Each structure stands twice: as C-alpha cells, then as structure tokens.
Amino acid sequence: MSKHSGFRGGWLLASAAFALSILPVPRALAEDAGNLYNTLVDIRLGERYFERQCGRCHGFDATGNDEAGGPDLTGRLTRASTDVAIFNVIRDGIPGTAMLPVPENVPDPQVWQLVAYLDSLRYDPESVVLAGDADSGSDLFWSGSDCADCHMVSGRGSRFGPDLSRIGENRAPDDLLADMINPQEDVAPRWWRLRVTGPDGVTREGYRMNEDSFSVRIMDDDENLWSFHKDDLQSYERIEESTMPSYAQTLSESELDDLVAYLFSLRREEI
Amino acid sequence: MKRLSLLLAILLPSAFVQAQEQQFQTVITPAFTPITWERLANAGDEPENWLMYSGTLDSQRHSLLDQINTENVSEMEMKWAYQIPVIDRAETVPLVVDGIMFITEAPSNVTAVDARTGGVYWRYDHDLPEDLRICCGRNNRGVAILGETLFMSTLDAHLVAIDARTGNLLWSTEVAPYASGYSKTAAPLIVKDLVVTGIAGGEFGIRGFIDAYDPETGELVWRTYTIPGPGEFGNDTWSGDSWATGGSATWITGSYDAELNQIYWGTGNPGPDWNGDVRLGDNLYSDSVLALNGDTGEIEWHFQFTPHDVHDYDAIQIPILADIEVGGEMRETMLWANRNGFFYTLDRATGEFLYGDTFATVTWASGLDAIGRPIRVPGMAPTYEGVMVSPPIVGATNWYSPAFNPDTGLFYVTTFDGEQEFFKRDEDYEEGERYTGGGGRYTQPMDAFHSSIRAIDPTTVDIVWEFPIMPRSSAGITTTAGGLLFSGSADGFFFALDAESGEELWNVSLSRRVHAAPMTYEVDGEQFVTIASGNVVFTFGLRD
Incomplete structure (x- = not known):
C-alpha cells in the first residue's frame, strides 16, 4: 500500500467517523452485543420499575390486564424476539396505541434493567437439566399409562383434556409435576x-x-x-373441578420425572 | 402532504405555517337550534335529544322515550355502524342534537355524524404530544354542548372548544401541564354559563381540582382544589407535605341541582394508591363527593366514602340525584354505589348520611357507622407480601354509569364480586412519573368471579334482582320509559332487560368489549339506541 493511498484511506475513515457523529445512531445499536445490565440486582430493579410504571396495564406480575388491554409479557412476545427489539419497544413505544414510550429522562440502563426483568420471566429450555428421560416419558405417556385416553399430542390421543402438543412452551417442569400430582390446584x-x-x-x-x-x-x-x-x-x-386424577400414588417418582421430561420437550419445532 | 408541510415549515414564517396546520373545514352539519342553558336544565323534556353525558343534570340516565318497549324490543335490528378509525376501545357516550350525533374517539378526537345513517359530516383530530402521561389507556368519554359549541377534554390536559357546525377549533386552553402527570378524559358539564370539568392523573401524584371555564374565551373562572392547601380546612388530614402529591383526581363527570345551585362531583384515590404510610390521616377530599356552589365553586359540603384509602377505591362514580321517600318523608337524595362496595343514600342539600350498606362482596370493612364512616377490618391494608381483599382494585363498580328509573324506583349498577392480592411498595415522588406505591394481582381466572347488573331498592339497599354477566363487565346502564334497561358486557353483547323484573328481552353479539354506556334518541319520530363496542359505534332501532 503506497503512502498516498494510505493517506486517502485515513481521510475516508475520518469522513466516516464525522458522518457517524452527526447522523442519528439508533440508541440500541451499541448494545447489540447483548444486555449489559442483567445481574440479579438489575433484574430486581427492573422488576420494581415494571411494577410501578408498567403494572397498571400489563398486570402487577406482567401476566396482562383484561380491562386495560395490556398483554401478558411472561410468554413469547409477539412484537419483539430479541433483547434489542424489547428495548426499542419500551424506549419508543408502539405508535397509535396506548403503549407509550418511556419518558426521555429515563436513562438507557434503566430500560435495559426492564429488559432483564422481562427476560427473567422466561428461560432457555436448553439450559434446564431434568432428572427424567424424555424417551421413557414418551413410552409411558403413549403405552404405559392412561394419559392419551384424555390428552392429545400433535393430533394423536383424545380430547377430554388440554392439548399438550406445545405444553413445554407454557409450563415449567415444576408446574408440570404439580399438574400431575395436584390437578385440582389450578383448573383452567x-x-x-x-x-x-x-x-x-x-x-x-x-x-x-x-x-x-x-x-x-x-x-x-x-x-x-x-x-x-x-x-x-x-x-x-x-x-369447577378437573376430571384428572392425581398421579402421586399411581406413578413412581422416576416415572413422573420421565413424564415431566417428555412433556417439557413438547414445543413448537424451530422454523 | 406531510412533505409539503415540512417544506412550508422551512420556507415560510412560522405564523403562516401555524395557520396552514390548523384545521379549517368548510363542511357543515345541518342547522340546529342552539342549545341554551334552559334547554340543558330541562333536557329530560326533549328526550329526542341526548344533550349531555348522563342525559340530564341529575344523571339518572332515564329517557322518557317509549317507542321501543318491553313489547317490541325483540324486534330491534341494527340500523347503522360507525367504524372509529383508531384501534383503541371506545368509551364514548355520544350526544344527539336535532338529528346530529357527536362521537368522541380515542385518543382525543370528535366526529359529527348523521344520527339516522352514521354518515360523517366532519371530524376534529386533536394533535397530541408523544410523551403523554396516561394511566389506563387512551380514552375519551364524550363532549358537552352549549350554544353551537362543543367542549372536550384531551389527553394532554387541555380543554378545547369546537364549532359544532364545522368541527373547527375555537379555542384550546391548557388546564394543567401534561408532563407533570395530568390528563383529561371525561366529558365536561355545562352549569349555566360555565364549562365545569375535572382532571385525571391520580396515579402520578398530581393535586386534583375541579375547574370552571368561560365558554366564550376559555379563560379559567374558578378552580377548587380537591386537596386543601396549607391553612385550609382539611389540610391537616395529610401528614407532612403529602397533600401536594395526594392525587384526588376528578376523572368522571358530575351532576347539578339547579334549585340548590350545587354541583356534585366525585373524587379519586389518594396518592400513592396502595402505600398510605407516607400520607397518614383521612386524606380529605380524596374518595369523596363534593358539593360546590354553582357560581363560585366553593365547597358547601363534603362526604368522604373511604377515609385514608389504601385500595384505590376512587369515588369516581356519577352522582345520581333523585327525590325518594325515606322514613315516610320525601327527601332530596343522592344515590351512590361506590367502588368500595358500599351503597350510600345521602341528603344532597346537606351531605348528611341517611343510610348505607354493602351491595357487593366486601372484606375490607365490616359495615358503616352512624355517620357513614367505614368500620375497618384489621389486616386488610396492602403488604409487601400481598393480602387478599374484596373488592379488587377495579372495584365493586367503577366509573361506568349507573341509572335510576323513577318508574320502578330502582337504582341499577354494574357490579363485580371479586378479590385480589394487594401489594405495597415504597416509592419516592418524581414529577411526571407514576406514584402508586404498589399494585394488585388476581390469583384466580376471571370466570371464577361473579359479575352482574344489580337492581337496588335505594330505600332499603335490598337487591331486588340481579342479572349475571360474564366475565366482568365495565358497561354503563340506561333505562327508558318503555320499561327497558340497556347495557352491555365484556364478551361483546348489547342487551335489553325488563327494568322491573330483570328478565332478558333481547340481546345481540357485537363481538367486542362494551366499555361505554348506551344512550337513546329520536329522529323523525323513530327511536334509536346507540352503544359503543370495541371501536365501533352501533345504532339500533325497530324493524322497518
């Protein structure tokens, strides 16, 4: 590379730097690497901010509000699938709706803490370590128990209980175990x-x-x-009761674990 | 067009640009007889029109129209629908003047349509800033009319006057700075030559008030704060400086008694809503009804339903004024089913508590004492861990209009028997930020609770009948001389009941939540009934 061209390259870089300094840069751009504010303290502060500023429309525990119309934020978010997208919805609002932007004077780190809190309401299923074996659970579900007499998975089974085709997306392993041990606790x-x-x-x-x-x-x-x-x-x-019996006595602990592992694996296939 | 505006903004002097941007419409509605104060004071005598939010100044929401009645209501059919071009749900109660209907829309717009067809004459779009401070959705509930001018609240806490013939803006007055947490959603009330209006923002640490404006100029005539300032009676019911951020908003329309020359207006929760530790005392005049002098706005009496509220039990209900027999004697009363679960009958001349009782499930208080003060149940204040209380935050009822039918002598109210966990949080006040000190959470699905329309005998507080609705309803009620009660439901039904018996006579599924009150009117001898469902305004009449 000649001295001359080197100089020209430097000038171009300087021009680019100048252009960047005057062009509006999306605020979230710098954070694409990930949320830097995701410690337990950040999550807690995000929760406090959420309870105060967001809870009225989205529910105090983020599960939504029927009257205000704010959706449940504890499951998959329809408008944002990444942290940056969640950040942008909070920062900029959704035009033409009651989802207003957070005030200008709220600093970005505080918004990231909110993102961290919302993230904490979900988890990566791959990171969950389960005691049971999903294949054994599948065998038990389909031939070693009466599960399929009532439930359906991917079009197979019966319609006397909830369709479980994607139950792993909505219920955590602990919830699934509780559902089988104490089905009267939380009947939809x-x-x-x-x-x-x-x-x-x-x-x-x-x-x-x-x-x-x-x-x-x-x-x-x-x-x-x-x-x-x-x-x-x-x-x-x-x-207001469930027709499902408790399996606490009829299935062993390891059988229940296997069923939990199988049910937790039932989720939408990644596209 | 926006690009052209931008170009003009750069090239032309700002005053000219402003003139370009202001709406100026030349489409006019057909002529109507200007609305005088005398007509408003006697609005019940012209039932073909619906001249104010609650129909009449006594807010009974009872129409003398009887063409549609218990015999023929089953023959009702939809006549027209007006699709609001905004997705937010509508809370509007339209006005009708001589066949012209005025519909308010979210966020702060108003449209004039032909009341026979729904055809649009004009539309006023109010420019709003992006950084609004609103509590619970982008709402507007209606306009007031005097002469040929409409008066409307806006979410950026302005009061605007609009030419009812053209939709052109006449004046816009800033009632309070929106950036500090103030907003406006309710229809104003005309009292003689004043536009009386309240304020919202009880979740933002505002200091509430009721204002009166000159309808010609938009200038403030008087302001009555709903929290007394230092040195005023009641200021010592707030510990420290908590009065300055104590809420007590006034976000629904009041009523007026011309003979007593008193304006009656409900006030909202003290702030922060769920943490009372920072505002010890009764917190006057939050959760109260105020009787104001109709000329000066001075407080003539007050009655506080929920002293030192920690459950967000706003007294944001429409005061119903009715003369009923109490103890063998006709009394000028005010009837009030409160968000806190108690029904009250007050003497409206003096504010004296005559009697009261629960009309829904209540666990926070065991009853009312001789002067109407609640007898609290210990352990019902919100905690950091959560405590289960009835009514829930949304209340045993709320802002949605009740009705009183002088023919049946019954008071009708949309009621909810629910419960919720209440939480307390510690918060510091910051201007323009939410200041609520906690919140609430349901632990059961909504279908597990009971929602209904209850018909209450106001002389005994007995529930004469009830009509179950599911899930929880947030619709208002209107009754008619045809023996009918109209209301709606959260599952999108609009229906008519027999006002005497509660028997269902007619219903139609409109599919979207009814979050507004019905109204009725007549054009060319034909009676119509209108209700907003979702973001559509539907009008019904008898089959041709």
Missing part, C-alpha cells in the same frame, strides 16, 4: 364441567367448551357437542 375454566338441563328436560353434563353471558356450549363424554341459550335452561350447575 375451559376444563370445568357444566351440568345443565335443556328445554327437552334432559340433564347433560360435559366439559365447559365455552360460556358467555347468554349461552353455553358443552361436550359430553361421548364427544357430542351441545349448545344452549341460558334462558332456555331448566337448570345450570357449574363444577
């Missing part, structure tokens, strides 16, 4: 039972497929679907 309203007497005088019981202010839909144990207007019903009884 979709799996309550309704016992209703229709205008024909026949009493039917079934899963609460759907209920609104004026109508109900149930599926009976023969998989028949029934739809009623509430004002046509002669009787209506809601049973």
Whole structure:
C-alpha cells in the first residue's frame, strides 16, 4: 500500500467517523452485543420499575390486564424476539396505541434493567437439566399409562383434556409435576364441567367448551357437542373441578420425572 | 402532504405555517337550534335529544322515550355502524342534537355524524404530544354542548372548544401541564354559563381540582382544589407535605341541582394508591363527593366514602340525584354505589348520611357507622407480601354509569364480586412519573368471579334482582320509559332487560368489549339506541 493511498484511506475513515457523529445512531445499536445490565440486582430493579410504571396495564406480575388491554409479557412476545427489539419497544413505544414510550429522562440502563426483568420471566429450555428421560416419558405417556385416553399430542390421543402438543412452551417442569400430582390446584375454566338441563328436560353434563353471558356450549363424554341459550335452561350447575386424577400414588417418582421430561420437550419445532 | 408541510415549515414564517396546520373545514352539519342553558336544565323534556353525558343534570340516565318497549324490543335490528378509525376501545357516550350525533374517539378526537345513517359530516383530530402521561389507556368519554359549541377534554390536559357546525377549533386552553402527570378524559358539564370539568392523573401524584371555564374565551373562572392547601380546612388530614402529591383526581363527570345551585362531583384515590404510610390521616377530599356552589365553586359540603384509602377505591362514580321517600318523608337524595362496595343514600342539600350498606362482596370493612364512616377490618391494608381483599382494585363498580328509573324506583349498577392480592411498595415522588406505591394481582381466572347488573331498592339497599354477566363487565346502564334497561358486557353483547323484573328481552353479539354506556334518541319520530363496542359505534332501532 503506497503512502498516498494510505493517506486517502485515513481521510475516508475520518469522513466516516464525522458522518457517524452527526447522523442519528439508533440508541440500541451499541448494545447489540447483548444486555449489559442483567445481574440479579438489575433484574430486581427492573422488576420494581415494571411494577410501578408498567403494572397498571400489563398486570402487577406482567401476566396482562383484561380491562386495560395490556398483554401478558411472561410468554413469547409477539412484537419483539430479541433483547434489542424489547428495548426499542419500551424506549419508543408502539405508535397509535396506548403503549407509550418511556419518558426521555429515563436513562438507557434503566430500560435495559426492564429488559432483564422481562427476560427473567422466561428461560432457555436448553439450559434446564431434568432428572427424567424424555424417551421413557414418551413410552409411558403413549403405552404405559392412561394419559392419551384424555390428552392429545400433535393430533394423536383424545380430547377430554388440554392439548399438550406445545405444553413445554407454557409450563415449567415444576408446574408440570404439580399438574400431575395436584390437578385440582389450578383448573383452567375451559376444563370445568357444566351440568345443565335443556328445554327437552334432559340433564347433560360435559366439559365447559365455552360460556358467555347468554349461552353455553358443552361436550359430553361421548364427544357430542351441545349448545344452549341460558334462558332456555331448566337448570345450570357449574363444577369447577378437573376430571384428572392425581398421579402421586399411581406413578413412581422416576416415572413422573420421565413424564415431566417428555412433556417439557413438547414445543413448537424451530422454523 | 406531510412533505409539503415540512417544506412550508422551512420556507415560510412560522405564523403562516401555524395557520396552514390548523384545521379549517368548510363542511357543515345541518342547522340546529342552539342549545341554551334552559334547554340543558330541562333536557329530560326533549328526550329526542341526548344533550349531555348522563342525559340530564341529575344523571339518572332515564329517557322518557317509549317507542321501543318491553313489547317490541325483540324486534330491534341494527340500523347503522360507525367504524372509529383508531384501534383503541371506545368509551364514548355520544350526544344527539336535532338529528346530529357527536362521537368522541380515542385518543382525543370528535366526529359529527348523521344520527339516522352514521354518515360523517366532519371530524376534529386533536394533535397530541408523544410523551403523554396516561394511566389506563387512551380514552375519551364524550363532549358537552352549549350554544353551537362543543367542549372536550384531551389527553394532554387541555380543554378545547369546537364549532359544532364545522368541527373547527375555537379555542384550546391548557388546564394543567401534561408532563407533570395530568390528563383529561371525561366529558365536561355545562352549569349555566360555565364549562365545569375535572382532571385525571391520580396515579402520578398530581393535586386534583375541579375547574370552571368561560365558554366564550376559555379563560379559567374558578378552580377548587380537591386537596386543601396549607391553612385550609382539611389540610391537616395529610401528614407532612403529602397533600401536594395526594392525587384526588376528578376523572368522571358530575351532576347539578339547579334549585340548590350545587354541583356534585366525585373524587379519586389518594396518592400513592396502595402505600398510605407516607400520607397518614383521612386524606380529605380524596374518595369523596363534593358539593360546590354553582357560581363560585366553593365547597358547601363534603362526604368522604373511604377515609385514608389504601385500595384505590376512587369515588369516581356519577352522582345520581333523585327525590325518594325515606322514613315516610320525601327527601332530596343522592344515590351512590361506590367502588368500595358500599351503597350510600345521602341528603344532597346537606351531605348528611341517611343510610348505607354493602351491595357487593366486601372484606375490607365490616359495615358503616352512624355517620357513614367505614368500620375497618384489621389486616386488610396492602403488604409487601400481598393480602387478599374484596373488592379488587377495579372495584365493586367503577366509573361506568349507573341509572335510576323513577318508574320502578330502582337504582341499577354494574357490579363485580371479586378479590385480589394487594401489594405495597415504597416509592419516592418524581414529577411526571407514576406514584402508586404498589399494585394488585388476581390469583384466580376471571370466570371464577361473579359479575352482574344489580337492581337496588335505594330505600332499603335490598337487591331486588340481579342479572349475571360474564366475565366482568365495565358497561354503563340506561333505562327508558318503555320499561327497558340497556347495557352491555365484556364478551361483546348489547342487551335489553325488563327494568322491573330483570328478565332478558333481547340481546345481540357485537363481538367486542362494551366499555361505554348506551344512550337513546329520536329522529323523525323513530327511536334509536346507540352503544359503543370495541371501536365501533352501533345504532339500533325497530324493524322497518
């Protein structure tokens, strides 16, 4: 390289540096390497900020708010899949919605602490070490137990319980174990039972497929679907219990671990 | 067009540019008879129009129209729908004047449409800054009208006057600095020759007030703070300087009694909402109703529903004024189903507590004493770990309009029996930042709770009937001389009940949450009923 060309290269570099100094640089650009504010203290400070500034719309525990309309932030985020994207949504808001930008005077590190808190609500499933074996759990699920008599995975099984095709995305291993040991603890309203007497005088019981202010839909144990207007019903009884038994006694600890490992592996295939 | 504006902004003097950017519309609505104060004071006598947010100054939300009634309501059909071009849910209660409807939209816009067809005459778009401080969504609930001028609150805490014929801006007054946490969402109330209006921002450590403005000029005529300043009665109900950041916002519309010349207005939570340690005392006049002199704004009496509130139980409900028989004697009363779960009957001339009782599930207090003060249950204040309390933060009811039907003598209110864990947090006040001191969390799915419309006998606080709705409703109520009660639900239904019995007579699924109150009007001898669902305004009438 000649002296001359070297000089010219230096000038170009200097020009580029000058141009960069006057052009607006996206604030998050420098942080693409990752969140530098992700210690436990940062997460805690992010949580405090979240509770104060974000909780009113997104729920105090970030699980959403039906009236304010702020979505649940504890699962997969639809508008942001990376830390930088989450940062930008918080920093800039979402135009045309109630998701306003955080005030200008809130420093970037504080926003990164919020990102760290939101990240802490999720985890990388690859990093989870489980005692059980997923393959053994799969064998148990499909042939060594009655799981598939009620549940469905990828179109196979039955419809008398929640579809488990992607259950690993929504439930942590501890939750999955608790679901099998104590299924009455946290029963989703979709799996309550309704016992209703229709205008024909026949009493039917079934899963609460759907209920609104004026109508109900149930599926009976023969998989028949029934739809009623509430004002046509002669009787209506809601049973807020799960039909799932506890497996605490019927399965061994290692069998439960294997099932947890299998269920936790059930998630959407990466595209 | 934006590029051209930018070019003009660079090339031309700023005053000219400002003129270019201001809206000026030449499309006009058909002529209507200007709305005088006398017409507003007697709004119930012209039920073909809906002239203010709550229909009439006593806020009974009861229309004398009876063309649609218990016999024929099942024949109702949709007449038209107006799609608001903004995705936020609508909380608007439109006004109708001589066949012209004025609809407010999120964030702070208003549209005039033909009340027979929904066809648009004009639309006013209010320019808003990007860094608003709003608590709970981009809302606007309605306009007020006097003469041929509309008055509207805006999210950047302005009060604007708009020519009702053209949609052109007449004046815009800054009520309070939005960057400090103030905003405005509620419809103003016309009282004689004043535009009376409140303020929002109770989650931002504001100091609340009720204002009156000159409708011609937009100049402030009087301001009454809802937290007394140093040296004023009640200031000593706030420890230290906590009064200065104590909230007590006024974010819903009040009522007016012309004979008593009193304006009645509810006030919101003390701030910070869930940590009362920094504001010891009763915290007057938060969670209260204030009776203000109709000319001067001076406080003539106050009644505090929830002294030293730590659960966010705003008294942001519409005061319903009704003359009812109490103990064999006709009394001028005010009826109030409060967010805190208690129903109150007050003497509206004096503020005297006549009686009250729970109308929903309440665990934070065991009852009311002889002067209407709650008897607190120990251990119900929020903690760092969380404590379960009913009603939840959203309340046993909230801002959504109740109704009183003089034909049935019943008070109707959308009610929620729920519970929530309340948490306390330590926070320092910072101007323009949220200042709430905690929050709440549900531990059960919403379907596990009970929501309903309750018909309450205000002379006994007995629940005469209830109509269950699911899940929790946030819709207001309107009744009519046709024996009907109209309301909506969170699962998107609009429906009519028999106001006497609570029997369901008609419903339609509009699919999106109803977060507004219905209103009714008449054009060319035909009665219509209007409700906002999601971001669409639907109008119904009898089948042709």
